[in-house]
Amino acid sequence: MSALEVTVDYDAIARNVEILRGHAAGADVMAVVKADAYGHGLVRAAQAARRGGATWLGVAQPHEALALRAAGDSGRILTWLYGPDVPARALIAADVDLSVSSPEVLGEIVAVSRENPRPARLHICVDTGLGREGVTPAELPVLLDLAIAAQEEGLVRIVGMWSHLAWADAPGHPTIDAQADVFREALSLAQDRRVGLEVRHLANSACTLTRPDLHFDLVRPGIAIYGLPPVADPYGERFGLTPAMTVRSEVILVKDVPQGHGVSYGHEYVTPYPTTLGLVSAGYADGVFRSGGNRAEVGIRGRRYQIAGRVCMDQFVVDLGPATSVCAGDPVTLFGVDGPSATDWARAIDTIDYEIVCRFGALRDKGAA
Ligand SMILES: *Cc1c(COP(=O)(O)O)cnc(C)c1O
Numbered sequence: 001m002s003a004l005e006v007t008v009d010y011d012a013i014a015r016n017v018e019i020l021r022g023h024a025a026g027a028d029v030m031a032v033v034k035a036d037a038y039g040h041g042l043v044r045a046a047q048a049a050r051r052g053g054a055t056w057l058g059v060a061q062p063h064e065a066l067a068l069r070a071a072g073d074s075g076r077i078l079t080w081l082y083g084p085d086v087p088a089r090a091l092i093a094a095d096v097d098l099s100v101s102s103p104e105v106l107g108e109i110v111a112v113s114r115e116n117p118r119p120a121r122l123h124i125c126v127d128t129g130l131g132r133e134g135v136t137p138a139e140l141p142v143l144l145d146l147a148i149a150a151q152e153e154g155l156v157r158i159v160g161m162w163s164h165l166a167w168a169d170a171p172g173h174p175t176i177d178a179q180a181d182v183f184r185e186a187l188s189l190a191q192d193r194r195v196g197l198e199v200r201h202l203a204n205s206a207c208t209l210t211r212p213d214l215h216f217d218l219v220r221p222g223i224a225i226y227g228l229p230p231v232a233d234p235y236g237e238r239f240g241l242t243p244a245m246t247v248r249s250e251v252i253l254v255k256d257v258p259q260g261h262g263v264s265y266g267h268e269y270v271t272p273y274p275t276t277l278g279l280v281s282a283g284y285a286d287g288v289f290r291s292g293g294n295r296a297e298v299g300i301r302g303r304r305y306q307i308a309g310r311v312c313m314d315q316f317v318v319d320l321g322p323a324t325s326v327c328a329g330d331p332v333t334l335f336g337v338d339g340p341s342a343t344d345w346a347r348a349i350d351t352i353d354y355e356i357v358c359r360f361g362a363l364r365d366k367g368a369a
Contacts, residue, residue, distance in 0.1 A: 003282045003314060005248045006364040008040045009337070010048040012242040016225045017052025019240045024208055027215040030056030030078065030201070032222030034064060038354060039361015040226055040244055043071040049225060050075060058220050062087050062096075069094040078123060078160075080133060088112040088120070097121045097159065101134050106146055113155040122147060123160030123199070124190075128182035129175055130166045140186055148193055159198040160218075161190055168206035169230045176207070180214055206230040209239055228342055228353045246336025247360045249282035251300065254320065254328050263317050264309030268294055276320045278305075280332050283314040287363045288334065289349050289356075292316075296348040298332050299339025301325065334360075 021029050031054035037045030046057050046068055057073065059065050060081035068077055079091065080099035088109045091098060093116075100106045100122050109120050124144065127134030135143045150156045163183045167173035183202055190197060200216040205224035207214050210231055223230050227243035256276050263269040263277065271277075278300070284290040293310040298318060305318040320326050333339025335356070342353040 003249060003286045004288075004334075004360070004363060006360050007246050007248070007336075008044070008364070009242070009244050009246070010044050012227055012244040013040065013045055013048035013225055014052035016227050016241050016244070017049050017054050020205075020208055020219070020221050020224055021053050023239070024203075024212070024215050024219045027203075028055045028199070028218045029053065030058045030076075030218055030220045031225050032058040032204075032220050033068075034058065034060040034222070035358055036064075036361055038222060038226050039358045039364065041361070041364065042067060043073075045226075045244075046071075046073060052225075054225075056218060058222075062091055065096040066090060066094055069096070080123075080125060084108050089116070092116055092118060092120045097123060099123045099125045099133070099162070100143070100147065101125045101127075103143055103146055106143065106150070110150045110155050113150070119151075119154060120156045121159045122156050123162050123201075124158065124186075126161065126163045126183065126186045128163040128179040128186070128202075130164050130179070132164065134163060137182055137186060140189060144190060144193060144195070148195065151195075158190075158195050160201065161187055161197055162199075162201045165202065165204060165207055168204050168210075171206070171210045171231060176211065176214075204230070223354055226357060228357070243336060243341055245342065245357050245360065246338075247334040248336070249280050249286075249298075249332045249334065251278045251326060251328055251330045251332055252281045253279040254324070254326060255279075262309075263319070264293070264312060266310055269309035269317075269319070271319065273322060275322050276324045276326075277308070278318045278320045278324075278326055278330075278332075280316050280318065281314065282332075282334070283312045283316060285313045287359050288316065289345070289359070291349040292345065296345050297340045298334050300330055300332050302338065304340060 031049030033046045056076045058078045065079040078097040084104040125134040167175045199218045201218035203219040205221040208219040208221045227241045233239045261271045290311045297304045308317045308319045335342045342356040345356045346353040
């Protein structure tokens with residue numbers, strides 16, 4: 001086996017989508033598969049999400065939408081992250097739904113639509129308080145009127161209006177209701193102008209799981225379809241979600257050392273008793289976060305061990321304790337079904353599990369599995 005083996009359980013993704021559909025009974029599910037499906041593999045994750053009943057797929061980048069079409073996906077797909085250089089011609093030809101945040105992007109889409117028999121389907125993105133993508137409420141009427149004028153010419157169809165929350169992972173945070181209020185005002189602006197919206201959407205994973213009143217017509221879960229709950233389940237059941245990604249390495253050397261033995265560069269770990277060390281053949285060159293030294297845990301034979309001392313370029317060490325049965329050749333689970341979770345890693349090194357799975361996903365693409 002190579003230094004690290006990254007495996008993805010695609011059936012878990014399909015099941016997770018089914019579970020999210022259960023949480024969002026009145027709404028459709030858009031499975032967010034941006035960033036190579038959070039490292040899980042764009043096409044296979046998307047196929048799994050479709051099996052689980054996702055009627056929509058969502059991606060940030062236009063090339064991801066086109067890659068899904070090239071792989072044969074024929075369902076609804078929304079893409080949202082581009083400037084005026086949006087490849088509108090290719091996207092419209094591929095029947096992809098387009099988000100619009102500015103008059104510049106709208107102008108580009110309309111210009112292309114003039115030479116195209118098929119009107120582009122637009123989702124107006126409103127910045128209700130995230131301060132990221134989307135038109136500000138102040139600029140919304142202008143953008144909406146431009147889009148309506150293009151619609152009246154038969155060049156585009158305004159099918160959606162949407163926004164994204166800043167604090168959905170902190171249930172009860174006052175910005176959630178504040179953003180929802182701004183979103184409702186934006187929707188009523190569209191209604192006043194008699195724009196018949198097909199889909200209104202606001203909810204990411206956290207909002208899907210905690211705020212059924214904000215599901216509108218469509219929810220856009222990402223992290224949860226990969227089995228990582230964005231908020232704590234009050235029942236401690238991970239909302240029934242199964243983590244899809246597992247990352248493993250291997251113990252390549254086991255040896256006894258005396259008490260007081262320094263471990264790895266800088267001796268940041270010193271054995272507190274006579275013990276057995278296990279050497280694992282994966283390091284920061286393989287994607288193992290160096291900040292995990294003396295902090296993050298791994299799983300071996302069903303037990304958790306903290307990484308002892310610094311993570312090196314292609315190896316790290318664990319203190320197996322004085323009476324271990326671990327042998328060279330034993331698998332080591334960095335995170336996944338039979339070890340710590342990506343969320344445990346995130347807590348240990350002060351980041352979010354999104355970053356953990358994206359990091360190892362990049363490795364999976366290098367041909368690790
Ligand atoms: C990434 C993203 C999502 C999914 O967010 P999760 O927290 O992973 O559920 C939904 N909508 C937009 C616009 C996003 O960028």
